[in-house]
Amino acid sequence: CAYSVGFDSITRQIESKLLKRGFQFNVIVVGQTGLGKSTLINTIFASHLIDTKGRFEPDEPIRQTTEIQAVSHIVQENAVRLRLNIVDTPGYGDLVNNENCWDPIVKYIKDQHSAYLRKELTAMRDKHIPDTRIHACLYFIAPTGHTLKAIDIVVMKKLSEVVNVVPVIAKADSLTLEEREAFKERIRAELAHHQIRVYPFDTEDNDEEERQLNGAIRSMMPFAVVGSERNVIVDGKPVRGRKNRWGVINVENEAHCDFNYLRNFLTRTHLQDLIETTSQVHYEAFRSKQLLALKE
Numbered sequence: 001c002a003y004s005v006g007f008d009s010i011t012r013q014i015e016s017k018l019l020k021r022g023f024q025f026n027v028i029v030v031g032q033t034g035l036g037k038s039t040l041i042n043t044i045f046a047s048h049l050i051d052t053k054g055r056f057e058p059d060e061p062i063r064q065t066t067e068i069q070a071v072s073h074i075v076q077e078n079a080v081r082l083r084l085n086i087v088d089t090p091g092y093g094d095l096v097n098n099e100n101c102w103d104p105i106v107k108y109i110k111d112q113h114s115a116y117l118r119k120e121l122t123a124m125r126d127k128h129i130p131d132t133r134i135h136a137c138l139y140f141i142a143p144t145g146h147t148l149k150a151i152d153i154v155v156m157k158k159l160s161e162v163v164n165v166v167p168v169i170a171k172a173d174s175l176t177l178e179e180r181e182a183f184k185e186r187i188r189a190e191l192a193h194h195q196i197r198v199y200p201f202d203t204e205d206n207d208e209e210e211r212q213l214n215g216a217i218r219s220m221m222p223f224a225v226v227g228s229e230r231n232v233i234v235d236g237k238p239v240r241g242r243k244n245r246w247g248v249i250n251v252e253n254e255a256h257c258d259f260n261y262l263r264n265f266l267t268r269t270h271l272q273d274l275i276e277t278t279s280q281v282h283y284e285a286f287r288s289k290q291l292l293a294l295k296e
């Protein structure tokens, strides 16, 4: 209509600006050595990478991670560009004394908040601040089929105070489907018992639809995942999978494991919310504490 002011195009304007700049998404992986952290990250993102500065070559042997290490990638899907930082951590739990093994990880997460705050306080208002704040922490649980380890409870508790924690059952191919369900249920009960708030949690701004989606996701958590950096042939087509003497696990088959659910959750349905929750809940808590300390 002739009298249109045109502000209805603002969402499109924001969108195209965002798309041009691209999303910044930062993930950290935490858990014991050998649980398949590096493999899973490769399985989720490798096929979409257009530019890599790190190891994403499937034939290169997996090096053991010995320090906290951030690797940047650009992932492109249609017009959408995702700038992805993956922070790999050395597995804890290999040490004789695991006391405070989580400290360097919590410190790393807080350091990113601190760096952002410093830039926010000095930068021009409209300047874009590079964001290294961690939006999601994938926490790898060993597929014991029994209960969480004492260390899992301590570490997840600590982490959940500073970051969105998404627990996953690693190497789920070593459990039967019934074992996975029972294990999941026990883990959920233990998390509730220890009042560990894992992501996604509802906030006041969540509408009914979001609450339902989050409820559905919580009821299937932790995602039981399988990773693989190799392709196997299923029905004449190469798929990400693992082959053993009994058969083939197709990582992307939802009847075989929750890999697809996890990937959709991280990169589609909850990407934006993970970023917003980090800024509005975790960073905000850090920021107000720091600013309060400054005043004293």
Ligand code: GDP
Pocket: 031, 032, 033, 034, 035, 036, 037, 038, 039, 040, 062, 065, 091, 170, 171, 172, 173, 174, 225, 226, 227, 228, 242
């Ligand atoms: P990280 O130390 O946690 O980074 O573990 P890696 O990704 O280096 O994997 C350790 C070993 O476990 C490698 O030999 C992988 O091939 C294997 N592995 C990774 N993911 C899975 C999985 O889902 N199932 C099984 N059975 N093995 C896996």
Ligand code: MG
Pocket: 037, 038, 039, 063, 064, 065, 088
């Ligand atoms: Mg690793």
